[in-house]
Amino acid sequence: MAPLPEDSSISARSGNDPVEREQAYGPIRFRRYVKGDGRTLILYTHGGLTDGGPVHEGPPRE
Amino acid sequence: MSEERRDELRDEPVVYAIHRQDRTFLPAREHCPLCPTRPGGEQTEIPFGEFEIAVFENRFPAFEAPRGAAEVVVYTDRHDDSFGTLEPERAEALMWVWRQRFQELGARAEVEYVMIFENRGVEVGVTLHHPHGQIYGYPFLPPVPKLELAADGRLGGCAPCELLRRELEDGRRIVYENDVIVAYVPYAARWPYEAHVVLREHRPSLLDCEAEELRLLAAGLQALARGYDMLFDRPFPYVMVVHQAPTGGAAAGKGHLHVEFYPPLRTAEKLKYLAGSEQGAGTFISDVLPEESAAHLAEAILRAT
Numbered sequence: 001m002a003p004l005p006e007d008s009s010i011s012a013r014s015g016n017d018p019v020e021r022e023q024a025y026g027p028i029r030f031r032r033y034v035k036g037d038g039r040t041l042i043l044y045t046h047g048g049l050t051d052g053g054p055v056h057e058g059p060p061r062e
Numbered sequence: 063m064s065e066e067r068r069d070e071l072r073d074e075p076v077v078y079a080i081h082r083q084d085r086t087f088l089p090a091r092e093h094c095p096l097c098p099t100r101p102g103g104e105q106t107e108i109p110f111g112e113f114e115i116a117v118f119e120n121r122f123p124a125f126e127a128p129r130g131a132a133e134v135v136v137y138t139d140r141h142d143d144s145f146g147t148l149e150p151e152r153a154e155a156l157m158w159v160w161r162q163r164f165q166e167l168g169a170r171a172e173v174e175y176v177m178i179f180e181n182r183g184v185e186v187g188v189t190l191h192h193p194h195g196q197i198y199g200y201p202f203l204p205p206v207p208k209l210e211l212a213a214d215g216r217l218g219g220c221a222p223c224e225l226l227r228r229e230l231e232d233g234r235r236i237v238y239e240n241d242v243i244v245a246y247v248p249y250a251a252r253w254p255y256e257a258h259v260v261l262r263e264h265r266p267s268l269l270d271c272e273a274e275e276l277r278l279l280a281a282g283l284q285a286l287a288r289g290y291d292m293l294f295d296r297p298f299p300y301v302m303v304v305h306q307a308p309t310g311g312a313a314a315g316k317g318h319l320h321v322e323f324y325p326p327l328r329t330a331e332k333l334k335y336l337a338g339s340e341q342g343a344g345t346f347i348s349d350v351l352p353e354e355s356a357a358h359l360a361e362a363i364l365r366a367t
Binding site: 025026027028030035037039040041042043044045046 | 107108109110113114115116117118119121151152154155158159161162273
C-alpha cells in the first residue's frame with residue numbers, strides 16, 4: 001500500500017502541516033493535516049491505489 | 063459563527079449561517095475547489111496532485127466548534143465520477159470513512175447528532191459538481207431523528223425493524239436486496255422515487271456494523287444510485303441521508319442505521335415541488351403510487367447491473 005504524504009514532503013511554507021502520524025482504521029489509513037487557514041484536512045487511503053504525492057503550491061483560491 | 067433560533071410556533075430550530083451567502087457557486091470546471099491541486103495551478107482545498115478520499119472542515123460551515131461541526135467528504139479526485147460509478151473498493155472505503163467521522167464527531171461533547179449526507183444535482187441545490195458529500199454535527203437533536211425515535215414508541219419497538227418486516231411481507235415495493243440490506247420505496251413515500259436502504263439486522267449506527275455489512279451496504283447504495291441514473295437515462299438528482307442513532311443526550315445509541323434517498327424528479331423533466339400543501343399543511347400530495355414507482359425503479363436497477 002502506498003504511503004500517504006510523509007512529513008518531509010509537506011513543508012510549513014505550504015501551509016499544510018501534518019499534525020499526527022498515519023493511523024489505521026479498519027482497512028483504511030488516514031493522516032491529518034492543518035491547512036494554512038487553520039482548518040483540518042484528512043487524507044484517507046485504502047488498497048494502495050494512490051498516495052497524495054508531493055504538495056503543490058499555488059495561489060490560493062478566492 | 064451561525065446563530066440558532068427557535069420557531070416557537072412549530073417547535074423547530076432554525077439556523078442562520080449568513081456567511082454561507084458568499085460560498086463558491088457552480089464554478090467552472092477548471093476552478094473546481096475539490097479537484098486535486100495541479101502543478102503550477104491555483105491551490106484547491108486539497109493541495110496534493112492526487113488523493114483517494116479527503117475530508118476537510120467546510121470553509122462556509124453551518125455549524126462549527128464549539129457548537130457543532132460541518133465537514134466536506136470528497137469521494138475521489140476524479141471530477142466526473144459519481145457515488146454510483148466509484149469502484150466498489152472505493153465505495154466500501156467510503157463507508158469506513160463515514161464510520162470514522164461518525165465516531166470522532168459523535169465523541170465530541172457538544173455534538174448530539176451526526177448526519178452524513180449527499181446533495182446531488184442542481185435541482186437540490188448543489189453548488190459544486192465534483193462528487194462529494196457532507197457531514198453535519200448538530201449541537202441538538204434535530205426534528206426528523208426526534209420523530210423517528212417517537213415512532214419507536216408507537217410501533218412497540220424499533221420502528222425501522224418493524225417497517226422493514228412489513229415491506230418484506232408485502233414485497234411489492236422492494237427494489238433491491240442482498241444479504242445485509244433491503245432497499246424499498248416506502249409504503250407512504252413522500253417523493254415519487256423515494257427509497258430507503260435498511261439494514262436487515264438491528265444496527266444503531268455504522269459503529270455496530272461488521273466489515274462485511276459495510277461492504278454490502280456500499281454495494282446496495284451503489285446499485286440504487288446506478289439504477290436511479292438508468293431510470294430516465296440521465297444523472298438523477300437526489301438527497302441521500304444516512305440516519306443513525308443520536309450520539310448525545312438522552313436518546314444516545316437509540317436508532318436503526320438506514321439510508322434514505324429523496325429524489326425530486328417525478329418524470330425525466332418534471333420536478334416535484336414543495337408547494338402549498340407540503341409547506342403549509344405538512345402533507346405531501348404525490349402523483350405516483352409507490353408500488354408503480356418501485357416497479358420502474360427495480361427494473362432500472364436490474365438494467366444497470
